[in-house]
Amino acid sequence: MNLKIVKTSLRKLVSYFRKKAAWNDLKQIPKLNREKTLYLFGSPLHGNMGDQAISIAQIDFLNYYFPELYVKEIPREYWLYFRTKILQFIKPTDFICITGGGFLGDLWMDEEEFVLDILNSFPENKIVIFPQSIFFKDQKEKARFENIANHHKHLKICLREKKSYHMVYTGLDRKEDIHLFPDMVFWMKYEKNDIDTKKILLCFRNDKEKIIDTDIAEYIKNYYKSKNMNIKEISTVISGFVPLAKRNKSFLCTIHQFQSARCVITDRLHGMLFAIISGTPVLAFDNVSGKVRGCYKWVEQLPYVFCPDADDDFKDKLSLLLDCPPSTYSKNYLKNEFDSMAGLLSEFWNLKKKERD
Template identity: 30%
Template sequence: MSFKELKINLVEWLLLKVKYPSEYMMGTPGLNRFEQYKDKKKIILTLIPSHDNLGDHAIALASKTFAETEFPDFEIIEIAINDIYKHAKALRRIRHPEDMVFIIGGGNMGDLYRNEEWTRRFIMKKFKHYKIVQLPATAHFSETRKGQKELKRAKKIYNAHPQLLLMARDETTYQFMEKNFPNKTIIKQPDMVLYLKKEQQDERTGVLVCLRDDKESFLKKEERQLLQTVIRAEYREVSTFTTTIGKRVSRFSREKELNKLWDKLRNAEVVITDRLHGMIFCAITGTPCVVIRSFDHKVLEGFNWLKDNPNIKMVENPETSEVINAINELMKNDSNQEIPSREHYFSDLKRKILGDAE
C-alpha cells in the first residue's frame, strides 16, 4: 500500500469514527464494529465500490435506498468490496436467523472485472448459510481459455449455494444464468438506479457528450473523434462529462458527487452517450438522450427497459449523420411524459426476495 493510499484510508477511518462512534469503540476498526447489531435483523449490503465510476456508486446508493425503503425493520450494513474479507468472520459471529446478504449489481459478473467476480465468489462461500441476493447484474464470460476457466469456477460456487437468488438486468444475462445456474431462482429486473428519481427541470440548454474510451467502447478512436468534431461544428454549446471522475469516491462522498453530475444533466438540452448509466441518469432526470451501443449487449438490452420513453433514442449503428439526426429529433420533441415511478419497475421485488417467487 502506498503512502497516499494509507493516508486516504486513515482519513476515511477517522470520518467513520466521528460519524459512527459506537461502531469504532476501542479505536480499532472492525474490532467491536458490529456488536450493536447483535440480535437484530440485518441486510449486509456488499461489493460497495470505492473507485471513481459514478455509475457503480449510483447502483450502491440505489441499492441502499431500496433496502432502507422496502425493509425498514432490517438494519442495513454497508461493506466495501475489499473490506468484506476482513469483516466476514465478525459478521457471521453476530448472525440473526433472518439476516440476508445483498450483493450490489452492475456489469462486473464475469472475467472482465476479476476482483469483483472473485469477491462475489468469496461472499458465496463464506455466507453459505445466509440468503444471498445478487441484485440486477450483467454477466460476460469471454470465450477465451481464461474466460471459460472462470466460468467453470463460477458455476461450481454459485450452484453450491443453497439460498442464492440471481437477478439479470438484461435478456442475454437471464438466458446465460438459466443455462449455467439451472437450479437457482433467476428473475429479470432493471438496473437498480431506476429505483431513484430526481427532479426534472424545464429550462435546458446545450449538448453534453459522454463517450467511452476504454475496452467497453464500440466506437474506434477515429470514429469517436470524428463524431465529437461534427457535434461541436453543428451546435453552439457543447461540453463533455464523464461518469468516471478521476478521483476516489467513498460511500460518504458518493451522493455529493452524483448530485453534481445529475444537476449538470438536468441543465442539458440533449445528452449523447454510450454509457449505460449515462442513459439511465438521463432517464431518472428526464433528460433527452441519444444512446450509442457498447461493445456487448449491456447498453442495447438496458435500453429495452426504457424504449417507451420518447426522450431516449438508440442509435445501434452510430454513423455520424444518424447521431445528428437523432439529436435534432430530440430537440424538436416537446414531450413532457412523466418519468415512470419506481413502482413501475420494482413493485413486486420485495415479495420475490422474501419468497423467491417466480
C-alpha cells in the same frame, strides 16, 4: 526528502486512516438487531457514479418496501481488510445481499472474485444478488462461476437485461432462482434543472468496454458544432476515494450535469440512465457486453431515448435529439417490476413488505 518517499509515506498514511475508519464502522455489527439487519456487500468507495447511484437506489428501495430493516453496508475494501472478523460477526441466519452493477464475469476480475468469495464464505446464508450484468470471454471462468453458484443452497440472482439472464438461466440448475429485474437506477427520479439549451453532453468510455469508433465521436462533435451548440465532454467516473458519507453529495454533482443539459450522447449505461431519470433526451451506443442496449429495452417506449442497434444509422437521431423537448421520468413506469422484486425478497427472507399504492 525524496519525493518518491514522501508519496509512499502519504499513501501509507491514507491507507491507515481508511483502514481505521473501516474498523470503527465494522465493530458496530455485534450491537445490531440481527432480526432487522440486512448486510449489503460491495458498496463502492471508488468514483464510478453509476455504481454509487446503484447503492443509493438500493438503499432507498429497501427503505421504501422494508422500513423496519436496517441496511449495513460492507464495501469490498472492508472485506479485504477484515475478512476474518466479518466472518465471525455474520451468522448463518443473517440476510445478505450483493450490490448490483455490471461486474459479474471476467471483464472485472477483482469484483468477480469478491462475489465468488462471498458465496463460498457464507454457504448457509440466504443471499440475493441485486440486478447485474454478466459477461465472459473465458469459458473456464464461466464454468467456475456456474459451479460455485450451483453449489450455494440459498441464492437468488437478479439480472438486469435479457442477454445476461439467458446466460445465467442456461448455466444454472435451479431456474426458479434466476430473475429478470431493471437496473436499480431506474428506481430514481430527478427533475430537469437550470437547463442550458446550448449544452450537449458527450459521455464516452475510455476503457475495455468501449466499442464505439473514434470517427463516430468526432462526427457527433462536428455535427453539433455546426449547429452552434456547446460541447461538454464529461465522465460518470470521478477521481479519488468516495466514502459512504459523501456518496450522495458526489452523485448530486454528477446528476446535475445531466439535469441541465439539452441532450446527451453516451456509450455508458449510466450515462444513458442518468439522462433517462432526469428527463434529458439521450442517444446511447452499446458497449462490449451489450448491457446498454439490453437495459434500454426496459424503456424503449420513452420518446426521448434512442439506442440504435449496430445496423441502424445513428445520424438522423442527432437532429431528433434537438427536436425533443425536456421530459419527466416517472418511477411508476417500472413500478410493477420493483413491486415484484420486493415481493421476491419478502418471501425469500420471510420479511413483511410494506404495501404501497
